[in-house]
Amino acid sequence: xxxxxxxxxxxxxxxxxxxxxxxxxxxxxxxxxxxxxxxxxxxxxxxxxxxxxxxxxxxxxxxxxxxxxxxxxxxxxxxxxxxxxxxxxxxxxxxxxxxxxxxxxxxxxxxxxxxxxxxxxxxxxxxxxxxxxxxxxxxxxxxxxxxxxxxxxxxxxxxxxxxxxxxxxxxxxxxxxxxxxxxxxxxxxxxxxxxxxxxxxxxxxxxxxxxxxxxxxxxxxxxxxxxxxxxxxxxxxxxxxxxxxxxxxxxxxxxxxxxxxxxxxxxxxxxxxxxxxxxxxxxxxxxxxxxxxxxxxxxxxxxxxxxxxxxxxxxxxxxxxxxxxxxxxxxxxxxxxxxxxxxxxxxxxxxxxxxxxxxxxxxxxxxxxxxxxxxxxxxxxxxxxxxxxxxxxxxxxxxx
Amino acid sequence: xxxxxxxxxxxxxxxxxxxxxxxxxxxxxxxxxxxxxxxxxxxxxxxxxxxxxxxxxxxxxxxxxxxxxxxxxxxxxxxxxxxxxxxxxxxxxxxxxxxxxxxxxxxxxxxxxxxxxxxxxxxxxxxxxxxxxxxxxxxxxxxxxxxxxxxxxxxxxxxxxxxxxxxxxxxxxxxxxxxxxxxxxxxxxxxxxxxxxxxxxxxxxxxxxxxxxxxxxxxxxxxxxxxxxxxxxxxxxxxxxxxxxxxxxxxxxxxxxxxxxxxxxxxxxxxxxxxxxxxxxxxxxxxxxxxxxxxxxxxxxxxxxxxxxxxxxxxxxxxxxxxxxxxxxxxxxxxxxxxxxxxxxxxxxxxxxxxxxxxxxxxxxxxxxxxxxxxxxxxxxxxxxxxxxxxxxxxxxxxxxxxxxxxxxxxxxxxxxxxxxxxxxxxxxxxxxxxxxxxxxxxxxxxxxxxxxxxxxxxxxxxxxxxxxxxxxxxxxxxxxxxxxxxxxxxxxxxxxxxxxxxxxxxxxxxxxxxxxxxxxxxxxxxxxxxxxxxxxxxxxxxxxxxxxxxxxxxxxxxxxxxxxxxxxxx
Numbered sequence: 001x002x003x004x005x006x007x008x009x010x011x012x013x014x015x016x017x018x019x020x021x022x023x024x025x026x027x028x029x030x031x032x033x034x035x036x037x038x039x040x041x042x043x044x045x046x047x048x049x050x051x052x053x054x055x056x057x058x059x060x061x062x063x064x065x066x067x068x069x070x071x072x073x074x075x076x077x078x079x080x081x082x083x084x085x086x087x088x089x090x091x092x093x094x095x096x097x098x099x100x101x102x103x104x105x106x107x108x109x110x111x112x113x114x115x116x117x118x119x120x121x122x123x124x125x126x127x128x129x130x131x132x133x134x135x136x137x138x139x140x141x142x143x144x145x146x147x148x149x150x151x152x153x154x155x156x157x158x159x160x161x162x163x164x165x166x167x168x169x170x171x172x173x174x175x176x177x178x179x180x181x182x183x184x185x186x187x188x189x190x191x192x193x194x195x196x197x198x199x200x201x202x203x204x205x206x207x208x209x210x211x212x213x214x215x216x217x218x219x220x221x222x223x224x225x226x227x228x229x230x231x232x233x234x235x236x237x238x239x240x241x242x243x244x245x246x247x248x249x250x251x252x253x254x255x256x257x258x259x260x261x262x263x264x265x266x267x268x269x270x271x272x273x274x275x276x277x278x279x280x281x282x283x284x285x286x287x288x289x290x291x292x293x294x295x296x297x298x299x300x301x302x303x304x305x306x307x308x309x310x311x312x313x314x315x316x317x318x319x320x321x322x323x324x325x326x327x328x329x330x331x332x333x334x335x336x337x338x339x340x341x342x343x344x345x346x347x348x349x350x351x352x353x354x355x356x357x358x359x360x361x362x363x364x365x366x367x368x369x370x371x372x373x374x375x376x377x378x379x380x381x382x383x384x385x386x387x388x389x390x391x392x393x394x395x396x397x398x399x400x
Numbered sequence: 401x402x403x404x405x406x407x408x409x410x411x412x413x414x415x416x417x418x419x420x421x422x423x424x425x426x427x428x429x430x431x432x433x434x435x436x437x438x439x440x441x442x443x444x445x446x447x448x449x450x451x452x453x454x455x456x457x458x459x460x461x462x463x464x465x466x467x468x469x470x471x472x473x474x475x476x477x478x479x480x481x482x483x484x485x486x487x488x489x490x491x492x493x494x495x496x497x498x499x500x501x502x503x504x505x506x507x508x509x510x511x512x513x514x515x516x517x518x519x520x521x522x523x524x525x526x527x528x529x530x531x532x533x534x535x536x537x538x539x540x541x542x543x544x545x546x547x548x549x550x551x552x553x554x555x556x557x558x559x560x561x562x563x564x565x566x567x568x569x570x571x572x573x574x575x576x577x578x579x580x581x582x583x584x585x586x587x588x589x590x591x592x593x594x595x596x597x598x599x600x601x602x603x604x605x606x607x608x609x610x611x612x613x614x615x616x617x618x619x620x621x622x623x624x625x626x627x628x629x630x631x632x633x634x635x636x637x638x639x640x641x642x643x644x645x646x647x648x649x650x651x652x653x654x655x656x657x658x659x660x661x662x663x664x665x666x667x668x669x670x671x672x673x674x675x676x677x678x679x680x681x682x683x684x685x686x687x688x689x690x691x692x693x694x695x696x697x698x699x700x701x702x703x704x705x706x707x708x709x710x711x712x713x714x715x716x717x718x719x720x721x722x723x724x725x726x727x728x729x730x731x732x733x734x735x736x737x738x739x740x741x742x743x744x745x746x747x748x749x750x751x752x753x754x755x756x757x758x759x760x761x762x763x764x765x766x767x768x769x770x771x772x773x774x775x776x777x778x779x780x781x782x783x784x785x786x787x788x789x790x791x792x793x794x795x796x797x798x799x800x801x802x803x804x805x806x807x808x809x810x811x812x813x814x815x816x817x818x819x820x821x822x823x824x825x826x827x828x829x830x831x832x833x834x835x836x837x838x839x840x841x842x843x844x845x846x847x848x849x850x851x852x853x854x855x856x857x858x859x860x861x862x863x864x865x866x867x868x869x870x871x872x873x874x875x876x877x878x879x880x881x882x883x884x885x886x887x888x889x890x891x892x893x894x895x896x897x898x899x900x901x902x903x904x905x906x907x908x909x910x911x912x913x914x915x916x917x918x919x920x921x922x923x924x925x926x927x928x929x930x931x932x933x934x935x936x937x938x939x940x941x942x943x944x945x946x947x948x949x950x951x952x953x954x955x956x957x958x959x960x961x962x963x964x965x966x967x968x969x970x971x
Contacts, residue, residue: 207779212776225758226762363796367965370965
């Protein structure tokens with residue numbers, strides 16, 4: 001399975017000697033369509049192999065569906081702020097109805113990559129929610145899944161909204177309108193701009209990659225149709241020329257098969273990684289929004305504390321009975337503020353590590369994707385050259 | 401780690417390649433130095449107009465001018481020279497793609513005549529199509545250029561006169577009988593129509609290339625310049641086809657057209673209305689007055705285009721009785737071989753039409769592939785530039801370098817696809833050409849059937865004349881001493897019968913002549929078609945092989961450059 005190695009950089013799994021190196025290896029397999037009509041969904045078999053002590057055993061198999069993965073992603077996002085949570089494939093309400101074999105395979109592959117990335121992330125792999133996801137029985141999972149409302153169910157769209165608000169506030173500051181609620185960290189600004197622009201560029205590349213897949217299919221189809229037409233012409237002509245036409249037509253038709261195959265490969269090994277790249281960048285945007293939240297929270301608390309300090313001083317001067325209460329409140333707030341600051345600083349620290357990890361990971365992922373792409377194109381072109389070349393001696397024979 | 405100077409060079413290189421890419425991606429004929437791209441986009445639009453106007457199964461009696469396969473300005477294929485074997489028109493690449501040379505299958509490599517150049521180019525695209533420089537080779541090369549507006553001087557109701565366009569027709573030839581080796585005349589489209597009509601009369605039974613449409617609607621709707629250019633290209637193609645026909649190229653009509661300065665000395669065709677008028681004038685005499693037999697010299701032409709209305713009606717009646725009448729006509733098409741061939745032509749036409757359509761789809765698919773590959777390459781170039789500019793980590797620079805390799809390869813592959821396609825268009829155009837030729841075949845077959853109809857009509861005529869004469873003689877013999885008026889009538893009838901017999905003999909000769917023309921033309925068509933298709937197939941396949949190899953090399957290089965990643969993956 002390709003997926004196992006895609007996220008294997010830094011991974012600690014090694015099936016050879018289970019007792020020596022700690023490993024956590026997951027595979028998402030065996031998609032099965034269940035239910036009818038609008039209620040239809042796909043269930044996947046999730047097989048976990050591990051020697052982590054926190055886990056129940058060396059191997060566990062559970063059945064999961066897409067919304068279970070979403071639950072896991074949301075929990076991780078809440079708990080591990082600052083970490084770039086691996087992205088999930090799109091919800092895609094429309095395609096669900098069609099459930100083509102290709103769609104199912106793409107989704108399975110993406111889900112497999114998702115869990116394995118989590119498993120090979122040094123922080124995320126410790127997650128209790130991950131353990132639940134990989135081991136709990138179906139009923140428990142269903143209960144947990146339906147329980148989840150409110151904060152955990154915040155859609156990326158909401159986060160985007162928050163982020164956009166933050167962005168406008170930034171421009172307001174630049175224009176001198178408001179007090180800054182946004183970090184004034186030039187390096188971080190650069191990073192944010194980078195992420196935003198990167199998404200645009202990647203989306204464009206992915207769009208063209210998708211079209212390229214289509215072009216392969218179309219070329220295949222037209223070669224098939226052309227082949228058929230030429231064969232008929234050959235039947236009409238007869239003699240050596242007719243045979244030449246028939247041979248050409250047959251060859252043309254055979255190339256259709258190769259092109260369809262290559263189109264599929266292109267989709268799986270080139271277009272999908274690009275799409276995955278785009279999703280990853282979008283996930284980073286969500287983390288950026290979280291950081292903005294945390295920063296704002298910290299600032300707000302700092303503001304509140306200032307006011308409370310002033311109030312406390314006032315009370316102390318007036319020797320009010322409320323001093324004790326106020327002092328208590330102040331202490332609590334102080335603790336909260338310190339906590340908020342800690343959390344924010346943690347996010348900053350984690351993000352700095354994550355960026356490095358992300359860039360490394362992407363260089364590897366794209367390197368593999370490029371390699372597969374180039375290999376596939378070379379293979380296709382060679383096949384085409386060989387196929388046509390094999391005709392040349394026959395054509396020579398039929399010349400007048 | 402990239403130093404700043406390297407980065408500048410890289411950037412300049414990327415800018416250059418991007419500009420180049422944009423020139424390639426945007427299908428601008430003015431930026432492009434290859435003939436191929438322009439001729440494809442012309443071909444494509446022409447192919448779609450072809451689909452609209454061509455009726456492959458038009459009944460044999462309709463005039464060839466109804467449909468116009470000649471509107472396609474795609475580059476003109478090799479001109480068939482009657483004296484040279486036609487196994488030598490394989491295609492090599494034009495020398496501008498210097499990094500690519502793959503040897504053609506055949507040593508006698510040629511470039512084909514490009515008729516689809518932009519205005520003014522055609523006289524320069526002087527790729528000679530004669531392969532061997534041996535003196536025994538005869539060739540005619542015709543170029544149409546330099547359209548100019550001129551005024552009609554007299555006889556115009558509209559003040560200021562009617563404007564029309566003339567074209568400069570330049571001929572280069574080594575054929576005996578044409579004085580000099582290069583000469584030019586100015587002709588207008590009306591002259592071409594005249595030429596075409598005279599040829600149709602003189603060469604019945606031959607596969608005469610159909611002339612370009614009059615395109616009345618198009619001349620109103622299209623931009624003047626565009627229309628004139630389209631017509632110029634069509635005229636050039638038409639004249640070249642005429643020159644490529646072994647018999648017609650030697651015709652007086654063509655020579656006169658190409659050589660005689662000033663007014664074209666061929667009789668012009670009268671329009672239908674005046675012909676009908678003339679015929680109507682004659683008709684009463686024919687019906688009531690002296691029985692005027694069909695003049696033998698008229699018999700060699702079909703009734704339809706003439707002034708003899710009575711003959712027209714008679715032949716119409718004959719054809720109806722052929723189709724619906726109970727009895728078999730006196731002479732029928734008996735040549736089984738011919739009938740088989742006719743059936744085969746019909747079949748062939750259908751398959752050609754189908755193949756032509758699918759060829760168009762194939763060409764479009766190849767075009768799209770090249771375009772999208774190019775756009776992908778461009779997107780990656782932008783990404784590379786972006787990553788390099790924004791890089792804070794080395795992994796980004798590594799990725800940018802990888803991306804650049806892929807981008808460059810994609811751009812190269814895109815260019816190859818487009819070149820491949822330009823050549824493919826030229827090869828597969830052969831289907832298109834032969835489809836157009838089917839019209840001439842229809843024309844020749846209809847010459848034959850109308851000649852047959854004339855013979856049948858005359859024979860029926862004769863038989864009815866004979867029975868009239870018999871009746872008169874019987875009646876007159878009953879009167880003692882003879883019946884002066886009846887005897888006179890019998891004499892006249894006998895005169896008519898003799899003239900009609902003469903006409904019949906002429907008509908039969910003409911029919912036989914046309915049959916022979918049909919036969920020899922069919923043979924020629926089969927021979928040339930086999931050769932041309934065979935060359936087309938070879939050229940097409942060679943082309944595909946060559947470019948597939950090039951594209952494979954480009955990607956193999958990238959696969960090699962990224963092979964480190966393959967080793968890291970555990971499958």
